[in-house]
Amino acid sequence: MIDKKQLSLAGMLAIFLAVSALAAxxxxxxxxxxxxxxxxxxxxxxxxxxxxxxxxxxxQLLAAVPQAKKLAVMRGEQIANIGSQDMNDEVWLKLARRxxxxxxxxxxxxxxxxxxxDTIEESAYFLNLVVKSKKPVVLTAAMRPSTAxxxxxxxxxxxxxxxxxxxxxxxxxxxxxxxxxxxxxASLTKTSTTAVQTFxxxxxxxxxxxxxxxxxxxxQPLGKHTSESEFSVxxxxxxxxxxxxxxxxxxxxxxxxxxVAAGAKGLVIAGVGNGNLTKAAVDxxxxxxxxxxxxxxxxxxxxxRVERNVELDDDKLGFVASMDKNPQKSRVxxxxxxxxxxxxxxIQRIFTEY
Ligand code: ASP
Numbered sequence: 001m002i003d004k005k006q007l008s009l010a011g012m013l014a015i016f017l018a019v020s021a022l023a024a025x026x027x028x029x030x031x032x033x034x035x036x037x038x039x040x041x042x043x044x045x046x047x048x049x050x051x052x053x054x055x056x057x058x059x060q061l062l063a064a065v066p067q068a069k070k071l072a073v074m075r076g077e078q079i080a081n082i083g084s085q086d087m088n089d090e091v092w093l094k095l096a097r098r099x100x101x102x103x104x105x106x107x108x109x110x111x112x113x114x115x116x117x118d119t120i121e122e123s124a125y126f127l128n129l130v131v132k133s134k135k136p137v138v139l140t141a142a143m144r145p146s147t148a149x150x151x152x153x154x155x156x157x158x159x160x161x162x163x164x165x166x167x168x169x170x171x172x173x174x175x176x177x178x179x180x181x182x183x184x185x186a187s188l189t190k191t192s193t194t195a196v197q198t199f200x201x202x203x204x205x206x207x208x209x210x211x212x213x214x215x216x217x218x219x220q221p222l223g224k225h226t227s228e229s230e231f232s233v234x235x236x237x238x239x240x241x242x243x244x245x246x247x248x249x250x251x252x253x254x255x256x257x258x259x260v261a262a263g264a265k266g267l268v269i270a271g272v273g274n275g276n277l278t279k280a281a282v283d284x285x286x287x288x289x290x291x292x293x294x295x296x297x298x299x300x301x302x303x304x305r306v307e308r309n310v311e312l313d314d315d316k317l318g319f320v321a322s323m324d325k326n327p328q329k330s331r332v333x334x335x336x337x338x339x340x341x342x343x344x345x346x347i348q349r350i351f352t353e354y
Pocket of ligand 1: 036037038039053082083084085115116117118119141142143144
């Protein structure tokens with residue numbers, strides 16, 4: 001005979017088991033923010049090189065990869081639909097604000113951003129510095145338009161959703177997933193104009209790998225990021241202008257002076273070798289540094305650091321060394337650093353820490 005007490009215990013156990021089963025089945029919620037790029041591009045035929053970025057909307061993108069529904073419950077928002085060569089501050093600020101809103105929501109576990117490959121390294125690094133959360137934020141892209149033979153977008157998207165839905169991605173900063181590799185936002189750079197294997201993290205290596213949704217993490221990304229970053233775009237409506245100028249044989253100071261005349265508050269030199277430039281350009285740069293323009297020496301070489309006081313006396317000339325940041329990352333970091341008045345030593349600290 002089962003008494004009343006035993007019955008209610010059995011009932012409670014049944015409810016507990018049902019709730020646990022439901023919880024185990026519950027998929028993470030991933031929000032997909034689409035900005036355009038080749039991943040949303042379309043061509044007239046599947047073997048044609050010419051195509052237009054940003055033709056496919058977010059709903060079409062989601063529908064094209066139904067397999068990702070097994071990984072997460074997804075919902076999409078269209079933030080922009082542009083080729084990332086047209087990426088701009090307005091979209092950056094909109095994206096950053098929306099992400100910072102979404103990560104506060106209890107029904108959002110991770111975010112995927114679809115983006116063009118041309119400037120993904122800049123957008124990822126910008127977000128890495130201004131998103132205030134440990135929740136996974138993952139950018140993905142494609143080298144081939146959605147209509148191409150062997151389009152790389154669908155699997156990149158599937159893998160990005162897998163990473164955004166994975167608990168272990170939390171706290172690793174903003175990540176970029178492409179061609180089975182997981183890059184940290186600070187380390188990746190685009191290295192090929194056309195190859196699918198375009199992204200590399202030359203100095204520090206990969207954060208991890210992801211193959212058909214199976215993830216292996218190798219390490220934490222280098223540099224401060226997201227929840228521990230001191231930068232914020234809260235209330236920011238405009239970012240200071242910083243220009244990149246590439247060094248070369250026979251360089252003079254004309255472009256350095258022109259950039260400042262155009263309103264640049266900071267300059268990044270994509271120097272030759274270890275951030276070097278001609279004597280004439282050094283003189284022009286030092287003159288601008290003296291006037292308060294923040295001048296960062298980076299390198300046009302893809303691999304390697306630019307340290308202080310190697311062939312140039314940064315202490316005397318008033319320059320900042322980019323350390324492990326390439327020119328485009330240096331520009332992003334300097335724009336955020338210049339939101340506040342800071343002594344040069346503080347800007348150098350920032351280039352060392354982030
Ligand atoms: N121009 C394109 C873009 O960056 C290239 C790509 O996505 O691969 O939007």
